[in-house]
Amino acid sequence: MKGAKLVGIAEFAVTRAPEQLCCIGLGSCVAVFIYDPEARIGGVLHALLPRAPDGQKSDARYTDSGIRMLHSEIMSKGANGRKLWAKLVGGARMFPDLDVKLRDIGGENVRQARKTLRELGVRIVAEEVEGDKGRSAYYSLEDGKVTLKTAFSEAKEI
Amino acid sequence: MDDSNTETILGIIREFANVGAGNAATALASLLDMELVNEVTSCEIMPLSRIGEWLGGNDKVVAGTYTQLCGDLRSGVLVVFPRESAATIVEHLAGEGTDLVDLSPIQVSALCEVGNICLCWYLVAVSRMIDTDLIPAPPGAAVDLLGAVLDIPLAALGGSVDAVIAVHTVFKGVERSFEGYFLLLPEDLMLKTILDKVGDTLK
Numbered sequence: 001m002k003g004a005k006l007v008g009i010a011e012f013a014v015t016r017a018p019e020q021l022c023c024i025g026l027g028s029c030v031a032v033f034i035y036d037p038e039a040r041i042g043g044v045l046h047a048l049l050p051r052a053p054d055g056q057k058s059d060a061r062y063t064d065s066g067i068r069m070l071h072s073e074i075m076s077k078g079a080n081g082r083k084l085w086a087k088l089v090g091g092a093r094m095f096p097d098l099d100v101k102l103r104d105i106g107g108e109n110v111r112q113a114r115k116t117l118r119e120l121g122v123r124i125v126a127e128e129v130e131g132d133k134g135r136s137a138y139y140s141l142e143d144g145k146v147t148l149k150t151a152f153s154e155a156k157e158i
Numbered sequence: 159m160d161d162s163n164t165e166t167i168l169g170i171i172r173e174f175a176n177v178g179a180g181n182a183a184t185a186l187a188s189l190l191d192m193e194l195v196n197e198v199t200s201c202e203i204m205p206l207s208r209i210g211e212w213l214g215g216n217d218k219v220v221a222g223t224y225t226q227l228c229g230d231l232r233s234g235v236l237v238v239f240p241r242e243s244a245a246t247i248v249e250h251l252a253g254e255g256t257d258l259v260d261l262s263p264i265q266v267s268a269l270c271e272v273g274n275i276c277l278c279w280y281l282v283a284v285s286r287m288i289d290t291d292l293i294p295a296p297p298g299a300a301v302d303l304l305g306a307v308l309d310i311p312l313a314a315l316g317g318s319v320d321a322v323i324a325v326h327t328v329f330k331g332v333e334r335s336f337e338g339y340f341l342l343l344p345e346d347l348m349l350k351t352i353l354d355k356v357g358d359t360l361k
Contacts, residue, residue, distance in 0.1 A: 009207075026306060027302070027307065027310065028313055095300055097296070105309075105310070106309075135303075151302055151303050
């Protein structure tokens with residue numbers, strides 16, 4: 001998908017129709033897409049770890065603080081909080097056999113994203129999460145659709 | 159570190175990288191039953207965030223084997239074979255051509271073992287360089303998008319690792335050649351130990 005702006009790890013971006021955003025090679029990272037279908041404003045967070053250590057309220061590396069940063073940026077651009085929905089992508093378990101801490105960091109990222117979105121009152125309308133395969137996600141602010149690609153299967157839309 | 163110092167340190171690390179690559183080539187030659195010569199084409203120290211780009215982009219499909227060291231000198235260790243190289247290895251092992259996204263579980267497992275052997279032999283060279291025993295945890299392996307493969311090292315060590323020692327090696331056989339990347343992700347103490355030992359060597 002040409003022209004989509006890349007959102008890397010520990011970054012978030014907010015924009016409006018007809019722009020496109022993308023996250024390439026999501027493994028255990030989680031991508032949180034938020035959209036207001038009426039204002040056609042939205043954004044995505046590409047988070048690495050579930051929870052920020054105490055006191056770090058503005059760090060997009062973390063799912064919890066990152067979602068709050070993304071949400072507040074979208075609201076400041078004129079979105080209606082009651083109209084917002086979210087989609088979750090990623091959180092895979094990339095090295096199932098690896099015997100080190102953080103091996104299920106993907107699952108923790110997904111659980112944290114659900115929790116923080118619930119606290120903000122943003123409903124989740126679609127998920128493509130966990131498993132053991134990496135994903136790339138292309139997000140159209142035209143209609144809020146997220147197109148998913150893996151190394152192993154046909155593209156799919158959520 | 160000033161530039162000339164960095165160059166000298168890299169020169170010494172490159173020598174050890176050559177030893178590691180030589181070890182790995184000998185082991186692989188035996189495993190694959192083919193003659194191999196190796197050449198370290200580049201050896202760099204770079205920030206963790208640059209690795210994806212250095213390896214050709216996060217959307218590339220690769221075979222990666224990853225583990226972490228046990229003990230005080232915490233580090234991540236990652237061996238990556240690019241798509242064509244991994245396919246070449248599997249083709250040689252299985253006797254038929256295949257693509258990385260169509261591998262059977264047994265082929266993935268074989269590829270991972272090749273990665274593990276490389277990883278261990280490079281580690282032996284690092285271990286000699288710093289004159290310290292290094293014990294890796296059992297490795298994990300994945301064939302997937304590079305960005306996805308890099309997530310776990312980043313998540314596990316992103317907060318504590320600044321610099322990555324990255325080595326690119328070409329393994330040349332008579333009929334087939336392939337390339338591989340060895341990445342050492344040292345936490346502060348490990349990096350300091352390496353630089354101190356290299357510094358001692360300079361004196």
